Amino acid sequence: MSALLDIGSVDAHHGQLPAVRSVSLQVHPGDILALVGANGAGKTTLLRTVAGAHRASSGTLRWDGEDITCLPAHQRVARGLALVPEGRRLFAGMTVRENLLVARAAGRRGPWTLDTVLGAFPQLQPKLHARAGELSGGQQQAVAIGRALMTNPRLLLLDEISLGLSPLAVQGVYDALRGVVGQGTPLVLVEKDLQRVQAVATRIVCMLEGRVVADAPAAELSRAQITAHYFGAQRPESARTVHHAGSPGEASADNLYKVAA
Incomplete structure (x- = not known):
């Protein structure tokens, strides 16, 4: 199965400091790809570089075979790449409805509309006319994900969506994501748990x-292997690189249902 996103030897810097170093990986339809690593490992910078919010210093980003390395963020959104950033970045003075509808500027058609987003996040229905800055953390995260879905993405990038939320709110967010996966949308998520x-x-x-x-x-x-890589106890040269093209829809949705078990 051909890759939807192909990251080839990408470097990214913050000033003179390297944050992403020669990263190569692919995302296939049906993937739920989790990026893990300690603070400062480069996870957020990589997501922002893919989304166009951060410039790649070198390397290539190919989207469905097209080189998008130099495309601005709004053109990537128009092609189906959507980022839910760390910290949510909502328009605090605008209503929930306004925050959701602003994403229609991407001009993409698909299954995600105001009604279907509210179906996935029913807790937002009574809050439609409330200002986003007045919502709880879990409600704000639902708006942030809903706003990204309103662009009808082909790939959804999620950065630390559980950060600062109660366990109940986190579970609610992941429960809602089952519907996203059920639509066949692949995910790349940064998660510390x-x-x-x-x-x-x-x-x-x-x-x-x-x-x-x-x-x-x-x-x-295994958890022990992940932890060893996380803290650098296992040398990079010993890592096995295995690309997995999971089947979209059913198999991926099953994994999300395990969270509630």
Whole structure:
């Protein structure tokens, strides 16, 4: 199965400091790919570089075979790439409805409309006319994901969606994501909860100091192996790189249902 997203030897910097170093990986239809690693491993910078919010210093980004390395973020959104950023980045003074509808500017058609987003996040229905800045953390995260869905993405990038939320709110967000996966939308998510990662992901990519040190099907990585890569106890040269093209829809949705078990 051909890759939807192909990242080839990408570097990214913050000033003179390297944050992403020669990262190469692919995302296939049906993937739920979890990026794990300690703070400063380069996970957020990699997501932002893919989305066009951060410039790649070198390397190539190919989207469905097209080189998008130099495309601005709004053109990537128009092609089906959507990022839910860390910290949500909502328009606090605008209503929930306005935050959701602004995403229609992407001009993409598909199954995600205001009605279907509210169906996935029913807790937002009574809050439609409330300002986003007045919502709870879990409600704000639902708006942020809903806004990204309103662009009808072909790939959804999720950065630390459980950060700062209560366990109940986190579970609610992941429950709603089952519907996203059921639509066949692949996910790339940054998540620190390794138990949740192993329950949700079809593939796990471990990053250390800006590099990919492991890329394998989730079923082939034990918690001990993930932890060893996480803290650098296992050398990058010993990592096995295995690309897994999971079947979209059913198989991926099953993984998300395991979270509630």
